[in-house]
Amino acid sequence: MITATAPEPLGAAVTGRLGPASPTLLDAVTDLRRDVAATEFVLPLPGVEEAEDSRRRLLDQLDDHLLPRLRELSAPGFVVVAGSTGAGKSTLVNSLLGTEVSAAGVLRPTTRRPVLVHHPDDGDLLAGHPLLEIVEVVAHDGVPRGLVVVDAPDLDSLLESNRSTAHRLLESADLWLFVTTAARYGDALPWSVLDRAHERGTSMAMVLNRVPDAALVEVRGDLLGRLRARGMSSVPLFLVPDLGPHEGMLDARHVAPVRRWLAMVAGPDRARSVIARTQRGALRALRPWVDELADGVQAQADARTALEGLVRESVDEPAHAAADAVRSGGAGDGPVRSRWAAGQGVLDGRWGRRRRAARREALGAVDAEVRGAVEVALATARGRGHAAVRHALGVSGLAGAAWLLDRLPSAPAQDDVAAQVEEWAGGAAAQAALADAGDRHARRRYARLATSAGPDGVSTLVRAAAVGLPAARRVLDDGLGSVVVEDLVRATRDDLAARASAQARAAADEVLGPLGHAELADDAASRLRLRLAVLKGLA
Ligand SMILES: Nc1nc2c(ncn2[C@@H]2O[C@H](COP(=O)(O)OP(=O)(O)OP(=O)(O)O)[C@@H](O)[C@H]2O)c(=O)[nH]1
Numbered sequence: 001m002i003t004a005t006a007p008e009p010l011g012a013a014v015t016g017r018l019g020p021a022s023p024t025l026l027d028a029v030t031d032l033r034r035d036v037a038a039t040e041f042v043l044p045l046p047g048v049e050e051a052e053d054s055r056r057r058l059l060d061q062l063d064d065h066l067l068p069r070l071r072e073l074s075a076p077g078f079v080v081v082a083g084s085t086g087a088g089k090s091t092l093v094n095s096l097l098g099t100e101v102s103a104a105g106v107l108r109p110t111t112r113r114p115v116l117v118h119h120p121d122d123g124d125l126l127a128g129h130p131l132l133e134i135v136e137v138v139a140h141d142g143v144p145r146g147l148v149v150v151d152a153p154d155l156d157s158l159l160e161s162n163r164s165t166a167h168r169l170l171e172s173a174d175l176w177l178f179v180t181t182a183a184r185y186g187d188a189l190p191w192s193v194l195d196r197a198h199e200r201g202t203s204m205a206m207v208l209n210r211v212p213d214a215a216l217v218e219v220r221g222d223l224l225g226r227l228r229a230r231g232m233s234s235v236p237l238f239l240v241p242d243l244g245p246h247e248g249m250l251d252a253r254h255v256a257p258v259r260r261w262l263a264m265v266a267g268p269d270r271a272r273s274v275i276a277r278t279q280r281g282a283l284r285a286l287r288p289w290v291d292e293l294a295d296g297v298q299a300q301a302d303a304r305t306a307l308e309g310l311v312r313e314s315v316d317e318p319a320h321a322a323a324d325a326v327r328s329g330g331a332g333d334g335p336v337r338s339r340w341a342a343g344q345g346v347l348d349g350r351w352g353r354r355r356r357a358a359r360r361e362a363l364g365a366v367d368a369e370v371r372g373a374v375e376v377a378l379a380t381a382r383g384r385g386h387a388a389v390r391h392a393l394g395v396s397g398l399a400g401a402a403w404l405l406d407r408l409p410s411a412p413a414q415d416d417v418a419a420q421v422e423e424w425a426g427g428a429a430a431q432a433a434l435a436d437a438g439d440r441h442a443r444r445r446y447a448r449l450a451t452s453a454g455p456d457g458v459s460t461l462v463r464a465a466a467v468g469l470p471a472a473r474r475v476l477d478d479g480l481g482s483v484v485v486e487d488l489v490r491a492t493r494d495d496l497a498a499r500a501s502a503q504a505r506a507a508a509d510e511v512l513g514p515l516g517h518a519e520l521a522d523d524a525a526s527r528l529r530l531r532l533a534v535l536k537g538l539a
């Protein structure tokens with residue numbers, strides 16, 4: 001294809017009912033709107049009501065003013081490809097896209113139902129457009145964003161329906177791409193149509209198809225003369241050489257100038273004029289507004305950080321105290337000790353094979369008592385943690401502390417405690433089994449103790465010793481040797497101390513639940529600031 005006239009700057013070339021498009025700006029404001037709508041002030045901090053008012057007003061401004069305006073401006077510009085039958089309109093559209101979107105052929109006329117091609121991302125912008133009822137719609141990313149290309153039926157058709165459709169399409173076009181051939185450009189039709197477009201100030205370009213090489217200079221001169229005589233010398237003119245008998249698409253290089261030109265029509269000139277027409281002021285006014293909103297969101301995140309710190313710190317002391325209580329053997333006092341004493345006769349004195357059934361039964365009772373004592377210890381740790389959180393929130397002057405206190409469950413959760421006891425008991429059993437894994441001598445000692453204490457008896461003794469029952473420790477030392485026993489008992493006691501302190505800390509996690517809200521996250525404000533940065537880049 002040969003361009004006879006350099007394309008004029010085309011931001012201005014597209015006039016008409018629909019304004020220029022800037023899908024990116026519309027996208028950016030739509031994204032911003034979504035984030036403003038999702039913004040929530042969770043904590044009742046000072047000034048939060050004003051911030052919420054401001055957020056609502058911003059949302060109204062976006063919904064009622066800026067977005068509708070941008071949407072109207074963003075409606076794609078319609079490029080209608082028109083001309084007589086067989087001029088090569090469908091072939092041109094297919095060749096521009098490099099895909100057969102509209103059937104071309106030798107039957108006259110070929111195109112009866114128009115084909116509208118748009119960029120896949122512009123589909124939403126076309127929703128509800130009245131022309132959609134009479135066209136085949138095809139999404140193809142070969143069309144620049146912000147434009148649609150319509151392959152029209154023939155204007156001078158024998159078929160009345162074709163003629164009326166073609167004329168209706170031209171009425172709604174922002175730009176006419178008029179296709180004619182070297183053989184037919186002298187006909188009356190092209191010129192009457194062009195005259196009408198010109199009278200109305202509609203932008204247009206002309207494609208002259210099948211120009212024989214020999215006639216090129218003459219045809220071009222004649223055509224430019226005619227255009228000049230009608231005051232249309234600024235109309236871009238594209239000439240396609242005659243390729244002889246031809247089926248299918250034209251070579252990409254022959255339609256490259258038309259393609260470039262379309263890209264220009266849709267390009268930055270248009271985007272720039274959108275900004276001009278889209279009340280720069282409205283966009284500028286968004287910045288401090290969104291900034292203020294982001295500050296409000298940041299204040300929420302900061303308050304959340306402070307509250308979280310306070311709550312975590314408040315359980316430090318109960319967590320340490322719970323571990324210390326375990327290490328000092330507090331859990332083995334009282335009921336555990338009495339239960340052991342109740343087993344006198346079978347638990348005291350020499351442990352041998354005699355009376356082992358009674359001994360095992362007594363040990364079983366001790367084990368139940370130990371587990372009960374451990375459960376109490378863990379629940380107490382949890383309760384102390386809970387009380388400490390409650391106290392810290394009550395006396396703290398931190399913003400949001402009272403709000404959080406209201407959300408604190410009235411009693412500490414205990415659901416986890418029984419499972420913790422089981423796990424700890426299982427850990428003690430695994431420790432006891434280690435004593436059975438040493439050399440032959442160690443295994444023999446273990447077997448002897450297990451015979452008189454029962455299969456679970458050794459681990460019962462380890463648990464009882466770990467919670468601080470000296471009598472159980474003595475039996476273990478006598479049976480297995482104090483060096484081995486020291487390790488088993490220490491590991492089991494440390495495990496319990498860790499679990500007790502974790503219970504106290506878990507009271508903090510419980511109250512931190514309400515603070516886990518996404519709007520209180522560290523990066524909640526940066527989302528809004530990011531939107532702002534994108535807008536700044538566009539406007
Ligand atoms: N030699 C030559 N043949 C072409 C050219 N463009 C189209 N043709 C052929 O001309 C015939 C008509 O082409 P179409 O693209 O269907 O023409 P149209 O303008 O869409 O026709 P209608 O849909 O009937 O209005 C087809 O057989 C094409 O292969 C061209 O540039 N050179």
Ligand SMILES: [Mg+2]
Pocket residue numbers: 089090091103104110111151152153
């Ligand atoms: Mg056609």
